[in-house]
Amino acid sequence: MSSIKNGRRPTARDVARVAGVSQPAVSRAFTEGASIAVETRDKVLRAAKELGYRPNLIARSLTTSRSRLVGVAMSYLENPFYPAMLERIAAILADAGYKVLLFTSPPGAPCEPLLEDVLRNRVDALILASASITSRFAEECSRAGVPVVLVNRRTPGHRTSTVTGMNEDGAVVIAERIARAGHRRPAFMAGLENASTSQERERGFLRGLVAAGLPEPLRVVGHFDFERARSAMRALLALPKPPDAVFCANDYMALAALQTLHEESALRPGRDISIIGFDDIPAAAWPSFALSTFSQPYALMAERVVARVLDQLRHPGRPAVEDVVPGSFLQRRSSRPVRA
Amino acid sequence: MSSIKNGRRPTARDVARVAGVSQPAVSRAFTEGASIAVETRDKVLRAAKELGYRPNLIARSLTTSRSRLVGVAMSYLENPFYPAMLERIAAILADAGYKVLLFTSPPGAPCEPLLEDVLRNRVDALILASASITSRFAEECSRAGVPVVLVNRRTPGHRTSTVTGMNEDGAVVIAERIARAGHRRPAFMAGLENASTSQERERGFLRGLVAAGLPEPLRVVGHFDFERARSAMRALLALPKPPDAVFCANDYMALAALQTLHEESALRPGRDISIIGFDDIPAAAWPSFALSTFSQPYALMAERVVARVLDQLRHPGRPAVEDVVPGSFLQRRSSRPVRA
């Protein structure tokens, strides 16, 4: 190969020298839609290939002040809902020319260090999944001009765009189903107390139960964690009068509940007791579980999130939007069907 | 807040002006271990806070020519093994001051566009999981001075560092177990034909079977995909003489096999037939499955990968290392125990 001083990576200037053109010409050769003659572009590309030149996107980011990076803050990857959505988000963003900078905050961590990290990295936008957001966070981002979109989370009172499932209405439907299946002792397994998903699903559930004339549900907390959900289920089963229907704040915990039932109880799901989840993760459909649930279509949610991000990037002034993605109740074998 | 012209983000120069110091002083105030007086640093930090200044890591990357980004190429996130490892990798890298730039290649895609993308983004290093690597890829990266570490994949003939589980030896153990449990008709469910994991596990399995005096196994291909693994299992069950022990190239496919068995066959796993996987994903331990498997400790693997990456970054010349992380056979209920 050609004469690049020492081991330095070739730059646009090196390519320009070899191709006999100026540095801006090289820049234009690698810029879609730039004003450059075909033969000049060819000369440049040939020289570039010879030298093994690749445009430095860091330098490009500096001049354009757009990094083409989107920060994605996500944790709880053990819940299959999230990696599934992450993969879709990354794929759709890639099609739009953006890369994903991944931020996984440890479970209980505050989001302030994350904020600092994200803003220093000059991401063009931020997608927050499985993470709450403080008002300072939202304000700083908007001051910095970084669009923020929340997925599967909502923060009341802050004007931030969100994409969520039908948490409250879905839970109402679940309550109705439980009532019409003839259950008398409902229970609710909460996720994290401060998570909007858990709160909204609980609120809808309560409302639906009241409307159906059922008593307030028993209540345990599973923290969206598999083992803690199992403990919570165990606690319910140990009650003098255990529930006959358990709505878990997400599928992942519902699977844990089914495991515990399976292993430590004689109760048969779908007969003696109903277990219902929320999300419709792939495993919910597995025959071993056949988990009744209210669906949150992660692929569609991924599309909507990215669409929202791109929209905010193109029209910075536009107001925040709360996008509720439709889902539906899926009756499987883990819950009793409604009576005819 | 103070007087920044129009809506521009404040720069080090703005802070310098407010603090009454020079721009380099601001740089030093934000650089660990730089030579700066305490009171100067305080002045700077106060002015920075007032202006809402954050160092621009893009610009820093340009001058230091280190992006502090590590590219992680990963797909098949539906297999829980990968997100689990990803989360650990991201956490450990974060502790070392690196961020994860995520590349998810669509299943069958060639890795060449990925290469281009990665090198243009000037990642400091590259972690390849669930992706093969061509010789050109490895050569280009080494020419560009970007350390590459493969996880759970190996490419014969290229000097690239790898971190893998005990694929071949683990599979030998599995074959022994199957023999000593009294099985006579083994089967192997391959993953992707060109994946080193699948190949090595198959090779070890064959070797172990031969050593134990068992016949060559029946063979189907599940492509590491849940639905295709179910089809493959269905095909095995439809044979005139179905196998009495199936070794699946990973846990994810083994779970699919168990599902199919559960739903479409009267055979009871662990009694009439043994199903064995590889990886020990969390779900393998779930009571509904109780999948016998050979473990690949993902957390440990994540540690090793990052250690390898950091080592290569600190000592660029060092030769490639093939790191085999130990695992062990876990006897659960999906396979018959060995006879006493």
Next chain:
DNA sequence: CCGAGAATTGAATACGTATTCAATAGTCCC
């Protein structure tokens, strides 16, 4: 109080690209 050495500081510059702007070459129409 003096001088050697350490600590601190700012001016100048480099990093690799995109963009602005003026200059030049090429095209088209009548």
Next chain:
DNA sequence: GGGACTATTGAATACGTATTCAATTCTCGG
């Protein structure tokens, strides 16, 4: 053939930081 465009090009500069280097101040022992 001339004028009005359009297409193409390169010189100069900006982007926001880190680093080099020389200058200055401070410290301390004698």
